[in-house]
Amino acid sequence: MPVRYTDIREEHMAVREAVGIFDTTHMSRFFVSGPQVVDFLQTLTTNNVAKLGLNEGHYATCLNEKGGIHDDLMIYRIGEMEFIWITNASNGPKIKSHLIANAKRFKVVVEDRSKDVVMIAVQGPNALELLSKMAGLDARALPRFSCNSVKLAGHDCYLCRTGYTGEEGGEVLLLNTPFNDAGKKKAIAFWEEILKQGKDFGVKPCGLGARDSTRLEAGLVLYGHELDENTTPLEARISYAVKFKVAPHYIGYDALSKQKEAGVTKTRIGLVMVDKGIPREQYPVLINGEKIGMVTSGGMSPVLDCGIAMAYVKPESAKEGDTVEIDIKGRVRKAKVTGWPFYDPQKYGENRAR
Amino acid sequence: MSKGAKGTKVIDGLYYTKEHEWAKVQGDMVIVGITDYAQNALHEITFVEIKEPGTDVTAGEECGLVESMKASSDVFSPVSGQIAEVNTALDDAPEIVNQDPYGKGWMCKIKCSNPKQDLKKLMDSKAYSAFIVSK
Numbered sequence: 317m318p319v320r321y322t323d324i325r326e327e328h329m330a331v332r333e334a335v336g337i338f339d340t341t342h343m344s345r346f347f348v349s350g351p352q353v354v355d356f357l358q359t360l361t362t363n364n365v366a367k368l369g370l371n372e373g374h375y376a377t378c379l380n381e382k383g384g385i386h387d388d389l390m391i392y393r394i395g396e397m398e399f400i401w402i403t404n405a406s407n408g409p410k411i412k413s414h415l416i417a418n419a420k421r422f423k424v425v426v427e428d429r430s431k432d433v434v435m436i437a438v439q440g441p442n443a444l445e446l447l448s449k450m451a452g453l454d455a456r457a458l459p460r461f462s463c464n465s466v467k468l469a470g471h472d473c474y475l476c477r478t479g480y481t482g483e484e485g486g487e488v489l490l491l492n493t494p495f496n497d498a499g500k501k502k503a504i505a506f507w508e509e510i511l512k513q514g515k516d517f518g519v520k521p522c523g524l525g526a527r528d529s530t531r532l533e534a535g536l537v538l539y540g541h542e543l544d545e546n547t548t549p550l551e552a553r554i555s556y557a558v559k560f561k562v563a564p565h566y567i568g569y570d571a572l573s574k575q576k577e578a579g580v581t582k583t584r585i586g587l588v589m590v591d592k593g594i595p596r597e598q599y600p601v602l603i604n605g606e607k608i609g610m611v612t613s614g615g616m617s618p619v620l621d622c623g624i625a626m627a628y629v630k631p632e633s634a635k636e637g638d639t640v641e642i643d644i645k646g647r648v649r650k651a652k653v654t655g656w657p658f659y660d661p662q663k664y665g666e667n668r669a670r
Numbered sequence: 671m672s673k674g675a676k677g678t679k680v681i682d683g684l685y686y687t688k689e690h691e692w693a694k695v696q697g698d699m700v701i702v703g704i705t706d707y708a709q710n711a712l713h714e715i716t717f718v719e720i721k722e723p724g725t726d727v728t729a730g731e732e733c734g735l736v737e738s739m740k741a742s743s744d745v746f747s748p749v750s751g752q753i754a755e756v757n758t759a760l761d762d763a764p765e766i767v768n769q770d771p772y773g774k775g776w777m778c779k780i781k782c783s784n785p786k787q788d789l790k791k792l793m794d795s796k797a798y799s800a801f802i803v804s805k
Contacts, residue, residue, distance in 0.1 A: 323714055324739035525740055594717055594737040616716045
């Protein structure tokens, strides 16, 4: 995926106002199956795996013993005893080793199908219309987070009703598309077909720049920025990915339960610039000149037309509505603490007024 | 090798830094901006901030910031001196730097006591063209 096909801002606004497509094939996809697959996945992830019905999915984290995050991921149940685990590209090898090491204790098979499945995200207010047209079914009738076997443009796919932009849409797994000349040809033809069928919907190919700016504007966390081995899901405020009434307990459960009782030592906040300037990763966040934390992701919001950021600060040091300062390379600039998404959810995003 | 190098403009008579600033002598002033190569690499410039007039700057040191949709990038002063004027037109329309990097997109004027000495250390258009092609 290139940083941009045309302009980041243009691609970003296509996602917010029409539909954008992202080639996310670089991510890792593991197919996990076997009689003990539910217990296996529950041992490794923080959401309630047993609760997933057939063709349902959810967001989860995979923790280390200390409750720090190995990775964040999507899990989909595609069979009674078969699941798909989709994980960040940068963490692919780490997660693969982790899965294989832990699989020894369970009757499960872990299959890395990253190089056999192409993945394309179709995102935006027109995304479901486009997917419906391609699939010959009403994609809007498919529940959020579902994962269904469908034919798109005649090809076997899984259509996941998920995404990473804050908008409606789906993530398409184009099956049987190996990493060779024939597979490449098929993948390109499929990509071109989406662009062709999406023309009337205002579709645009989108790059890494727009992927980052759309997820930031939606307030979604990114591994390596908001999440890492020293940050827990409670600190990241993604508690929807975490359940405590689960059996067996997952790796990191005890540490996390303890933190739930004792409280966190840092917490994620959103920031919107009041003064001019663009907050960037690692810029200090101050209150009355005293450092309270650090920016983990920042950039320009095309919708708000100003700088926005996510940061970690000491708990209770700043609440929504407070004014803080960001040290932008020696220039101290005011920003307001906010929640997310950063855009007006009445106007943008999947819950917009229609 | 870089696609950006091809087709990006380099103007004769200007001086160039390795950080892709250009400098143009005008009396005892040196006008400073970023090159076509730099604006092309940054793309979609969203914000330009140069230190205030009156600030002393040193050759090779940071004198401002350019933000694009993609990244944040420092502007390094090609010469030592004092900032005399900042292009305030860029406050509301930073995209001018993308459109006209060597003209309306200039960033500041630096009053320089000994411009020749500093400029001697910079590249001319020929050397800079070779430099960006090698990138």
